[in-house]
Structures are given as structure tokens and as C-alpha cells.
Amino acid sequence: MTSAATTSATTTSTSPQSSSVSANLRRAGLTGAAALTAVLALAVPAAAHAEVEADKAQALAENVTLTFVSEAESASAGFREVRVVLPEGIAPADVSLGKAPKGWSLKVTADGYVVGGPALRTGVDAEYQVKVRQLPDADEVAFKTVETYSDGEISRWIELPEDGEEAEQPAPLLKLKAAAPGATPLAPSPSASPTPSPTPSAGATLSTNETTAAEAGEKKDDDGSSTGLLVGGAIAAVLVLGGGAWWLVKRRASVTGG
Incomplete structure (x- = not known):
């Protein structure tokens, strides 16, 4: 009887200690997991603030819709325009505007395009779509992007990764699947470069000279x-x-x- 009582008392006295140790171990485990998560979060680079997606992310795919999203960062102004430099293999003439913020339009530039219009509200992301005639035959394509806010602030997302290191301000990057069997590049589209400012034509210059000569002749007469x-x-x-x-x-x- 004494032995049983002693055993029972021992068990009763050691049980709270075991529970306390287990609780401490659990807390230590949770703390370690939280610390590890924080370290990993710091090690992973921040997500790009300008991104691109495609409904057909495949090399040489035709009539592809690209969706661009520029994340709003300014606390005092909204987006006014977004300029994109097209990658090699996509001509400015091959791009047309799809969905876009109200009042925004697309203007072709020498190396890409500009989408813009009335300034968006502060904190609103700039999201729009363009249709591309054909994607190039490549593994990935980058769309260097320059964002302009209504107060004149400019944000550039134009950097490309080098030597396996992530860029601080990465350009939107679209990875492409291999081209479908039999897919071939389309013939180049006519150039849609901006029309230069009007300049006097040769005929107009000649006409001016003729007028001057006539006036001189009349004066001589x-x-x-x-x-x-x-x-x-x-x-x-x-x-x-x-x-x-x-x-x-x-x-x-x-x-x-x-």
C-alpha cells in the first residue's frame, strides 16, 4: 500500500513538470518558426510594382492580349501615363489598345508606346490591356516601363536581372513557352512611327524663290x-x-x- 501510494504521489508530482516542459518546447518551436519565416521573407526580393501577363504566353503566338498592372505607390498623386519600351521582335505598329482607364488612349512612339489620359485617383493601380499581333520567338521578353504621376513624379521599372541576381526595380518580364510546331514569324507591319513636324516641301521652297525672283524682276523693270x-x-x-x-x-x- 505504501509503495503504491508513493508511486501515485510521484506520478502526481511529476506530471505538471512534464506539461510545463512540453509547453515551453512548443513555444520555442513556434518562436523559431516565426523567426525563420521572418528571415526568409527578408531574403526574398520585393515583388515587382509593374507586371505583365498574357492570355497566350507562347513564342510566335498571334493576336495575344497583354495585361499590364502598375502598382500605385504615391500617397499624393495618381497615375497620368505609362510608357513602355517594346522588346525586340514587337514593332510599335503591331500594338493596339484594349481595355484601359476611362479617357486613356494609346500613342505610338519610336520604340514602343505611351498609354495615358486623365489622372487616376491617388492609390488606384493603372491597369490596361494591349493586343499584340505576334510575340517574338524567345524564351522571355521584357517590357521596360516608366510611370508618370500627376504631380510629375516618375517611377522607372527598367532593370533586367544580371548574373542571377534580382534587380531592384525590375522591368515587367513575360516568360514564354516554346513555339508551336509549324509556327513562323509574320511579315513585318508597315511602320507606324510618329509623323514628324511638317516641314516646307521642295515645291513650296521653289515657289517662294520664284516669287522673290519675280518681285526682283518687277523692281528692275x-x-x-x-x-x-x-x-x-x-x-x-x-x-x-x-x-x-x-x-x-x-x-x-x-x-x-x-
């Missing part, structure tokens, strides 16, 4: 006519004076003879 009139007037005056002198001489001779 006028000068010649004026000179002719002066000379003629002088000759007439000489003749009148000569005739008058002859008449006086003749009259004097007549009077003297009489």
Missing part, C-alpha cells in the same frame, strides 16, 4: 522704266531749248536785215 522716262524727258528738254534758241537767232537776223 520699274527701275529701267524710271530711268527711261528721265532720259526721254532730258532729251525733250534739250530739243525744246534748242528749238527756242534757233527761233530767237532767226528772229534777230530778220529784224537786223529789215
Whole structure:
């Protein structure tokens, strides 16, 4: 009886200690897991603030819809426009605007396009779609993006990863599957580069020169006519004076003879 009671008392006295140790171990495990999670979160680079997705992310795919999202970062202004530099293999003429914020339009540039319009509200992401005639034959394509806010602030997402290291401000990157069997590049589209400012044509310049020459000719003719009139007037005056002198001489001779 004594032995059983002792055993029971021992068990009763050690049980709370075991529970306490188990609880401490659990807490230590949770703390370690939380610390590990925090370390891993710090080690992983921040997500890109400009991203791109495709409904057909495949090399040489045709009529592909690309969706771009620029995350709003400014606390005082909204997006006014987004400029994109197209990767090699996509011509500006091959891009057309799909869904976009109200009032926004697409303007083709020499190396890509600009989508913009009335400024969005502060904190609203800029999301729009463009349709591309064909994607290039590549493993991945980058769309360097420059965002402009209504207060003039500019955010550039144009960096590409180098030597396996993530860029601080990465350009939106689209990974592509291998091209489908038999897929081939389409013929290039006509260039849609911006029309340069109007300049005087050769015909217009020639017309101006002709007008100037005509004016000069008219001035010369006028000068010649004026000179002719002066000379003629002088000759007439000489003749009148000569005739008058002859008449006086003749009259004097007549009077003297009489």
C-alpha cells in the first residue's frame, strides 16, 4: 500500500513538470518558426510594382492580349501615363489598345508606346490591356516601363536581372513557352512611327524663290522704266531749248536785215 501510494504521489508530482516542459518546447518551436519565416521573407526580393501577363504566353503566338498592372505607390498623386519600351521582335505598329482607364488612349512612339489620359485617383493601380499581333520567338521578353504621376513624379521599372541576381526595380518580364510546331514569324507591319513636324516641301521652297525672283524682276523693270522716262524727258528738254534758241537767232537776223 505504501509503495503504491508513493508511486501515485510521484506520478502526481511529476506530471505538471512534464506539461510545463512540453509547453515551453512548443513555444520555442513556434518562436523559431516565426523567426525563420521572418528571415526568409527578408531574403526574398520585393515583388515587382509593374507586371505583365498574357492570355497566350507562347513564342510566335498571334493576336495575344497583354495585361499590364502598375502598382500605385504615391500617397499624393495618381497615375497620368505609362510608357513602355517594346522588346525586340514587337514593332510599335503591331500594338493596339484594349481595355484601359476611362479617357486613356494609346500613342505610338519610336520604340514602343505611351498609354495615358486623365489622372487616376491617388492609390488606384493603372491597369490596361494591349493586343499584340505576334510575340517574338524567345524564351522571355521584357517590357521596360516608366510611370508618370500627376504631380510629375516618375517611377522607372527598367532593370533586367544580371548574373542571377534580382534587380531592384525590375522591368515587367513575360516568360514564354516554346513555339508551336509549324509556327513562323509574320511579315513585318508597315511602320507606324510618329509623323514628324511638317516641314516646307521642295515645291513650296521653289515657289517662294520664284516669287522673290519675280518681285526682283518687277523692281528692275520699274527701275529701267524710271530711268527711261528721265532720259526721254532730258532729251525733250534739250530739243525744246534748242528749238527756242534757233527761233530767237532767226528772229534777230530778220529784224537786223529789215
